Amino acid sequence: MKVSLGAKTLAQPTPVWVIGSYDAKGKPNVMTAAWGGICCSQPPCVAVSLREERYSYPGIVQHRAFTVSIPSKAYAAQADYFGIVSGKDVDKFKVTGLTPVGSTVVDAPYVAEFPLVLECVLVQTVTLGIHIQLVGEILDVKADADVLDDKGYPDAAKVQPLIFTPINKSYHSIGDQVGMAFSMGLTFRDGPGKKHP
Amino acid sequence: MKVSLGAKTLAQPTPVWVIGSYDAKGKPNVMTAAWGGICCSQPPCVAVSLREERYSYPGIVQHRAFTVSIPSKAYAAQADYFGIVSGKDVDKFKVTGLTPVGSTVVDAPYVAEFPLVLECVLVQTVTLGIHIQLVGEILDVKADADVLDDKGYPDAAKVQPLIFTPINKSYHSIGDQVGMAFSMGLTFRDGPGKKHP
Numbered sequence: 171m172k173v174s175l176g177a178k179t180l181a182q183p184t185p186v187w188v189i190g191s192y193d194a195k196g197k198p199n200v201m202t203a204a205w206g207g208i209c210c211s212q213p214p215c216v217a218v219s220l221r222e223e224r225y226s227y228p229g230i231v232q233h234r235a236f237t238v239s240i241p242s243k244a245y246a247a248q249a250d251y252f253g254i255v256s257g258k259d260v261d262k263f264k265v266t267g268l269t270p271v272g273s274t275v276v277d278a279p280y281v282a283e284f285p286l287v288l289e290c291v292l293v294q295t296v297t298l299g300i301h302i303q304l305v306g307e308i309l310d311v312k313a314d315a316d317v318l319d320d321k322g323y324p325d326a327a328k329v330q331p332l333i334f335t336p337i338n339k340s341y342h343s344i345g346d347q348v349g350m351a352f353s354m355g356l357t358f359r360d361g362p363g364k365k366h367p
Numbered sequence: 368m369k370v371s372l373g374a375k376t377l378a379q380p381t382p383v384w385v386i387g388s389y390d391a392k393g394k395p396n397v398m399t400a401a402w403g404g405i406c407c408s409q410p411p412c413v414a415v416s417l418r419e420e421r422y423s424y425p426g427i428v429q430h431r432a433f434t435v436s437i438p439s440k441a442y443a444a445q446a447d448y449f450g451i452v453s454g455k456d457v458d459k460f461k462v463t464g465l466t467p468v469g470s471t472v473v474d475a476p477y478v479a480e481f482p483l484v485l486e487c488v489l490v491q492t493v494t495l496g497i498h499i500q501l502v503g504e505i506l507d508v509k510a511d512a513d514v515l516d517d518k519g520y521p522d523a524a525k526v527q528p529l530i531f532t533p534i535n536k537s538y539h540s541i542g543d544q545v546g547m548a549f550s551m552g553l554t555f556r557d558g559p560g561k562k563h564p
Contacts, residue, residue: 172510175507176508180508180521182528183523206406207382250552311375322372324532325532334548349443349538355450358444358462
C-alpha cells in the first residue's frame with residue numbers, strides 16, 4: 171500500500187547540468203538545471219527546461235545554442251552556486267575561478283574544468299507551463315581523456331556526475347556498478363541456466 | 368584539452384524508468400525508458416521519449432495516460448528485462464512475477480513492487496526524430512512509506528534508483544550524499560566565513 175504525496179516533481183534520479191550560453195553582449199554565462207534529459211537518439215537531442223525569466227533564456231534563443239557541462243562531484247559547490255545567483259548580477263566564472271571555453275561547434279561557451287560537455291544547437295522550444303523546454307541537437311560531445319573507459323566512452327565511475335533529488339534538494343554521487351543493460355534481464359527471457367556475456 | 372566524441376547521446380546521469388500503460392485491449396504493459404526527465408515545475412510534468420513503433424506507444428496515446436514506476440536497484444534485472452522484450456510477445460508482469468496495480472488517478476497501471484511511482488495524464492506529444500516525446504502532467508506521486516525521509520519525501524538513499532550510462536550501457540546505483548542544493552554554493556556568494564544551515 172503506497173502513500174499519496176500529491177502532484178509534485180518527485181522523480182529520481184534527476185541530473186545536475188550546467189547550461190552554458192552567451193548573453194546579448196557575448197558574455198559567457200552558466201546556470202544549473204535539473205529538469206532535463208536525453209530526448210531523442212537520432213538526431214541525438216537533449217532537452218533542458220528553463221523559466222523564461224532566467225537571464226540565460228534570451229541569450230540561448232538569440233544565439234540558437236547552448237552547452238551542457240556535466241560537473242563531477244568535486245565541483246558540486248560551484249554547480250550549486252551557478253543555480254543560486256543570476257548572471258545579470260555577477261560573472262559566475264570570475265567568482266568561482268572556473269574557465270569559460272568558447273565552443274567552436276556551436277555559439278555557446280562551456281566549463282573547461284567539467285569532464286563531460288554536450289554542444290547543442292537549439293532546434294525546438296516547447297512551452298509547458300512556468301518552464302519552457304529547450305531541445306538541443308547534440309553536434310558534438312567533448313570529454314576529458316581521463317574519464318574515458320577502454321572503449322573510449324565516458325565511464326560514469328570516472329565522470330562522477332551529480333544526482334539531484336527534487337524537493338528535498340539533496341545531491342548524491344554515483345554509486346557502484348549494478349550490472350550491464352540489455353544483459354541483466356536476459357535471465358528472464360532465456361532462463362537462469364543460460365550464460366550471458 | 369578535451370577529446371571529441373562526436374554527435375552522440377552521451378549524457379550522464381540518465382534515469383531507469385519503467386513506463387506503465389494499457390494496450391488496446393486493456394492489458395497492462397511496461398517498458399523501460401532512459402530518455403526522459405522532469406520538464407516543468409508548474410504544472411508538474413515529466414517527459415519520456417519513445418519510438419512510435421514501440422508496443423506501448425498506441426496504448427498511451429489511446430488512454431491518454433502513463434505511469435513512471437521507479438525501480439530500486441534490487442529490481443535492476445526486472446527493469447532491464449522490461450526494455451529487452453516486447454509486450455506484443457509476452458506478458459512482462461507474468462514472466463517477472465511483478466504485480467500490476469491499476470492507478471485510480473489515471474488510466475494506466477504501475478508496478479506495485481517499485482518504491483516510487485508518478486501517475487501522469489498525457490498532455491503533449493513532441494515529434495523530435497526517431498523518438499517522440501510524451502509529456503505527462505503528474506497528477507499524483509505514490510511511494511512506499513519506508514522510502515520517505517522525516518519530512519515525508521522520498522529519500523534517494525532509500526529509493527535506491529538506478530542510473531543508466533548511455534552507449535556503454537552500464538547501470539549504477541546512487542552513491543553517498545554530497546551535500547544540499549541551494550546551500551553548498553552559498554560559500555561563493557557570501558564567502559567562506561559565513562555559516563549556512
